[in-house]
Amino acid sequence: MIFEYAPAPESRSVVGLRQTYDLFIDGEFVPAQGGEYVTSLNPADEEELAQVAVAGAADVDRAVAAARRAQETVWGRMSGAERGKYLFRIARIIQERSRELAVLETLDNGKPIKETRDVDVPLVAAHFFYYAGWADKLAHAGFGPNPRPLGVAAQVIPWNFPLLMLAWKIAPALATGNTVVLKPAETTPLTALVFAQICQEAELPPGVVNILTGAGETGRALVEHPGTDKVAFTGSTEVGRQIARSVAGTDKRLTLELGGKGANIVYDDAAIDQAVEGVVTGIFFNQGHVCCAGSRLLIQESIAEEFLPRLKARVAKLRLGDPLDKNTDIGAINSAAQLERIRELTDTADEEGVERWSPARDLPESGYWFAPTVLTGVSQAHRVAREEIFGPVLSVLTFRTPEEAVTKANNTPYGLSAGVWTEKGSRMLWTAERLRAGVIWSNTFNKFDPTSPFGGYKESGYGREGGRHGLEAYLG
Amino acid sequence: MSHTATAPEATTNHALRAHLYGLPGVDEVGARARAQDLSTRSIKTTAKAAAIDLAISMVDLTTLEGADTPGKVRSLCAKAALPDPADRTVPKVGAVCVYPDMVATAVEALRGTGIGVASVATAFPAGRAPLDVKLADTRRAVADGASEIDMVIDRGAFLSGDYLKVHEEIVAVKEACGDAHLKVILETGELNTYDNVRRASHLAMRAGGDFIKTSTGKVAPAATLPVTLIMLEAVRDHHAETGRRVGVKPAGGIRNTKDAIRNLVLVNETAGPAWLTPDLFRIGASSLLNDLLMQRTRLSTGTYPGPDYYTQD
Incomplete structure (x- = not known):
């Protein structure tokens, strides 16, 4: 049947x-x-959702001034216990409005509702709860007996996890007594604006959180504004470099969370069915719009021939379509520009002789869509093995020995994430010790938790977000 | 992945062990996560209606109590033949499952309905009896008209590493079954680890079982979703390896429509649509049927008639 x-x-x-x-x-x-x-726009059907204001230099001035005033007169002087109460209140309102936030995030971003409902929004609330708990315990966080806030933080976030990245930025900043001016991505501003309403509902003092919408120019004006003490950015390595240049020579502190080309290493003794799941989650979760995606599968050559048909059979079962459908596994690509970039990079694979496979299926006619794609016969020299595609495209490479796996995994300018699949504990530890990546998942992938620090090596950025470590970026 | 290698002809305990330990391991966290993920599928309207009818046709309506009487068995058989007296469009169930001494009564009661009788055998549920007793138990049930035999494996032998004994017993019971179909109960709640579930599944399939079944229903946990998932992966892999399709029967603990539909989603997305037939998937249950009937009525009329409108047998 x-x-x-x-x-x-x-x-x-x-x-x-x-x-x-x-x-x-x-x-x-x-x-x-x-x-x-x-x-x-709704990227799933190109429906216009709303008009959103574009902030200019004068607006940035106003927002930074408001944040400064709030920091100096209210928020920075408030006891940690009181700040914590506001954060707990925000966390609870996020939970109360979780369905609204999940649906809105799916509309604006294109990701499946099962992800916004089961991953994004619960993690957003968890981040606020977690950092709310730190607010009155900063003296015990290991940063001295009386750590001080930096002041005003300028924060610029990407479109792949709009509300979650907001939480990663705002929750630790507020817990530590800083105030913020945050710019969401131009294609996904709506949940940040509902978050602003939540701040009003929580009666957060005015100026503690300021949200400026707009595109690259707004972001530039914000990070270059001389009135801030801290810049936090998550996004592309290219923009990260520009920001590092503009912040160089100032007193501002900087954290960058940039691109990645994560390796998912599958040894021949791995738990195969779960490894297949992990590889699928690693690259197709959130349409591959994940900086820590496992975009390179490194499979031990001795099992590659048996593993790949299993992987393809599993990919063929992914349900692509209406992101609001509760049974959708793969939603829409976030924007026309991103779709173009994915196509362009994937096309280089064709030109370089890489074998390309996607399950046979029709894509929806309107909106931005890209079928889940598996590229086999990829070697280190191919562009699709080196450059971040940021889409549902998996590059499959093989290795012969653990040494070769580690060498290939580390042979990238990035160093954000890696996954290791083996049933042998000693090999797991041996491999993890040698990988140059900020996050290493053992027999799992793309698992996030507010208690766990996250960040990169090399061109994947610097500084850590999440956990106790995440406080350090906002304390002087 | 040495499990895809052809099994050696001469079966020794050493060869069986090598085969079973060559199977890829199961990561417990990952298996649970996959089962949980699939359990969030939202099955509505037309899909739900189709799933409910399919689930009804897969129910092995079961009574396995020390207190079973001919009267109890006959009333269960009447229920199997006519699950909902108010609605004759309800499909008939997969089979009626009883203890061996009730087979003759059930066969008589089901005559003309086309519904088969399944009997547990082999000193169910513990299986702690000599082989000749188990075989006699099986032969008698078949002679009385059982078309399906649900045997239990020797978990003691399995856990002590005597895979050959488990294998030989299944082979012998299969022979004693004659034309009756053999379901092999692994009693996964006693095997404890998912690695053992996978090994026992492959052992039972290799020995000739037509179905692999999770549990007796007498041990908790019984049919959990991750266990059923692992068994579905095993039958999928066995088919890829040998071309033979073995059925799966979760039994115990599946009490409502939601659980039943979750099982069907697992089948659909793991073994595949070819298994979505009573020939290859059964659900061992007693109270499940009335919930399926209630949900079926609700879907077609929009209201719950209430439990008193369904027969308690």
Whole structure:
């Protein structure tokens, strides 16, 4: 019998979209002085969701001034226990409004509702709960008896986990007594603006959190603004370099969380069925729009021939389509520009003689879509083995010995993540010790937790977010 | 992945051990996560209606109590033949499952319905009896008309490493079954680890079992989703290796429609649609059927009639 799953769309009615959204400065929504707006689209069908204000230099000035005032007069002076109460309140409101946030995130980003519902939003709440708990215990965090906040943090976040990246940035900054000016990505600003409403609902003092929407120019104005003490950026290595240059020579502290080309190493004694799952999760979770994605599968040559058909059979079962459908595994690519980049890089594989495979299926006609793709016969020299594709494209390489696995895994300018699959404990530890990556998953992949520090080696950036380590980036 | 190698002709305990320990391991955390992930599938409207009817046709309606009487067995058989007196479109169940001494009663009660009788045998549920007793138990059930035999493996032998004994018993019981189908109960709650579940599954398939079944229902945990997932992977791999399709029967603990549908999703996305038939997937249950019937009515009429409108047998 063919068991067809009937459409099971999550209802949109829980989201009340406004036609336009203004900037959130000093506790209020205010129009941008330039009066300019951009449209935020649903990437699954190109429907226009809302008009969002574009912040200019004057707006950045206002927001930074508001953040400074709030930091010096209210937030920086408040006891940690009191700050913690606000953060706990925010965390609870996020839980209460979790369905609304999940649906809105799916609409604006294109990722499947099962991910926003089961991963993104629960982790957002967990981050606020976690750092709320630190707020009154900073003297015991290992950074001296009386660690001080830095002041005002300028934070710029990407579109792949819009609300989660906001939480990673805002929760530790606020817990440590800093105030923030945050710019969400231009294609995914909406959940950050609902978060601004949540700050109002929690009666957070005005100016503690300021949200400026806009594109690259707004981000540049924010990170180059002389009135901030700290810049935190998550995004591409290219933009990260520009930011590092602009911050160089100033007193500002900087943390960067950039690109990756993570290796997922599967040894011949791995638990095969779970390794297949882990490889699939590693690259197809969030359409591969994950900086720590396992975009390179390093499979031991002795089992490659048996592993790959199993992997392809599993990929063929992934359900691609309406991101709001509760049974969708793979949603839409976030933007036309990103789709173009994925196509361009994947096309280089064809030109370089790499074998390309995708399950046979029709893609939706409107919106931005890319079929899950497995590239085999990839070697270290191919562009698809070296450059971050940031899409649902897996490059498969083989290795013969553990030494070769480690050499190939480390042979990249990046160093954000890696996965190791073996049933042998000693080999697991041997491998993990030698990998140059900030996060190494053992018999799993893409697992996140607020208690665990996250960050990269080499061109994947510097500084750590999450856990006790994540406090350090916001303490003087 | 040496399990894909052809099994050696002469079966020795050494060869069996080498085969079973050559199977890839099961990562417990990963297996649980996959089962959990699949259990979030949302099966609605037309898909739910189809799934409910399929699940009803897969139910092995079971009574395995010391207190079973001919009267109890006859009423269960009547239920199997006509699950919902108010709705004749309900499909009939897969089989009725009883103890060996009740087989004759059940066969008589089901005559003309086309529903088969499955009997547990081999000193169910412990299996702690000499082989000749187990074989006599099996032969008698078949002679009385059972078309399916649910045997238990010797878990003691399995856990002590005597895979040959487990294998030989299954082979012998299979022979005693004649034309009756053999379901091999692994009693996964006593095997404890997922690696053991996988090994026992392959051992039972190699020895000729037509079905592998999770549990007797007398030991907890019984049919958990990760265990059923691992057994479905095993039958999928056995088919890829030998071309033979072995069935799977989770039994024990599946009490409502949601659990049943979760099992069907596991089948669909693990072994594949070819297993979505009562010939290759059964659910051993007693209270499940009424919940399926209630959900079926609710789907077609929009209201719950309430438990008193369904027969308690």
